[in-house]
Structure formats: C-alpha cells, structure tokens
C-alpha cells in the first residue's frame with residue numbers, strides 16, 4: 001500500500017501553529033486582520049470565500065468581508081483596495097478570483113500593496129520569490145512543499161515533473177521544487193510525448209486541470225504523486241487530475257482528492273496572514 005499523504009491532518013497542524021502565533025501577537029496588542037473582497041456571487045467563489053472566513057475564525061484572525069455586486073466597476077474596486085492598503089489595522093487583502101469580465105485582474109492584483117498581498121500574486125512578490133528574497137509565497141505550491149516535508153519525502157536530487165505552467169500553480173511550484181534541490185521539468189499542453197516525460201519523475205505534480213487524466217501509464221513505479229486538480233466527476237463526486245484508483249497501485253505515495261492539496265491552500269493563506277505582520281515590521 002502506498003503512503004496516503006493526508007492534507008487534512010497536515011493542514012490542521014499548520015492551522016494550530018498559526019493559532020498559537022495569533023495568540024502571541026494578540027498578547028502584543030496586534031490583531032491580525034484579513035480583508036476578503038468578492039465581486040459578484042459566483043457559487044464556487046462563495047464557497048471558497050466562506051471557507052477562508054471559517055479558517056480565519058478557527059485560527060483567531062479577524063476577517064473583514066466586502067461583498068460587492070457584479071456590476072462593481074474596476075475604478076470602484078481599485079478605490080476600495082486603495083483604502084484598504086492605507087489602513088494600518090488591515091494586514092492582508094485577498095481579492096477572490098475570477099473577477100467579472102469587465103475588470104482587469106492583472107490591474108487589480110498589481111493595485112494590492114505587496115506587503116498585504118497574502119495570495120502572493122503581486123508581481124513584486126513573484127519577483128522576490130524568484131530571486132529568493134522575503135515575500136509572500138503562493139499558497140497552493142507552498143502548501144505542497146509542506147505536504148512533502150511533513151510526510152518525510154526526500155526532494156534533494158530527485159527528478160520532479162510538474163504538469164502545468166500557470167502563474168498560480170505550475171510555475172511557482174517548479175521554482176519551489178528547485179529551491180528544494182530537485183531536478184525540475186515543467187510539462188504543458190505542447191510537451192511532446194508527455195508520458196515519456198512524466199515517467200521519469202520521482203515526484204510527479206499534476207496541475208493540469210483535466211479530470212483523472214493522469215493514469216498509471218504516466219507514472220513510474222514507486223513515484224510520489226501530488227494531485228492539485230479539483231473537479232466533479234460524472235457522478236458529481238470530487239476528483240483530481242489523477243485517476244487515483246488506477247495510480248494508487250503503482251506509486252509509493254499519493255495525495256487524495258478531496259483531503260490532499262485542497263486543505264493546504266487555506267492553511268498556507270492563514271500562515272501568510274500572520275507572516276504579513278512580520279514582513280510589515282521589516
């Protein structure tokens with residue numbers, strides 16, 4: 001049987017650690033505060049925002065909620081971000097993506113103060129992280145590093161293949177694995193002979209956005225498989241980019257969906273909120 005990497009347990013450990021740090025900060029008179037902005041009422045976004053607020057409550061972070069109508073203009077949103085940037089009692093600002101089509105997401109991300117960009121999407125944070133300077137790490141890839149470390153999975157000198165090159169998962173994931181001294185390959189939709197590439201991986205990270213695409217034909221015997229995908233299958237059950245039942249027979253460790261990478265993203269967001277206090281004092 002492979003090792004099942006339990007994101008629920010590990011994310012709870014991280015949230016407990018965050019909770020302790022929040023208590024210490026409170027004793028110093030600092031109330032960690034996250035502003036959460038949602039534009040429109042996309043049902044998936046509402047679920048994500050609700051989960052983030054619940055996590056804030058759990059760890060003792062104060063959350064300020066801004067639920068704006070779908071018709072909010074870009075100017076109005078930028079004005080709100082400007083106000084929150086200036087508020088000394090707001091440590092983190094999170095704008096739930098995607099935004100309605102009439103709002104330029106890049107412009108919005110760039111408007112958030114880099115010191116409050118707890119998602120780690122601002123170009124300054126992306127740049128800082130590329131050259132190893134302090135800043136916020138993007139939550140999903142940072143959570144995957146924690147899953148590997150806390151499950152005792154060796155990364156040094158290992159062949160790692162990341163499938164996907166998005167700005168929020170694939171690219172930062174590859175850089176973080178490089179930082180962990182893995183030898184990293186990034187595969188994408190134009191990669192030739194994907195199976196040949198993925199079969200080289202000691203650690204295979206699937207962030208491809210296609211339900212159950214990664215079958216055992218893509219996986220080397222004994223590989224560690226990390227599944228970033230979140231989908232609903234034909235029976236409306238949650239599933240990942242990896243065909244779990246097929247791959248579980250050949251891998252040495254695997255993250256399930258649900259209960260693998262998903263819970264880590266929010267735990268790392270909570271950690272970034274606490275980090276924001278430390279970064280602001282630098």
Ligand code: NDP
Nearest residue numbers: 140164165166169188189207208209228229230261262265
């Ligand atoms: P994107 O759609 O932005 O990126 C998908 C990537 O996969 C692209 O780089 C694309 O290549 C590549 N790709 C698509 N099809 C193929 C293929 N047939 N062969 C090889 N590569 C392919 O997705 P995200 O990175 O945002 O998310 C990936 C998955 O992770 C999604 O299922 C998403 O729901 C999930 N997710 C989960 C999170 C969590 O908290 N667990 C957080 C964020 C995302 P190209 O660049 O060439 O188009």
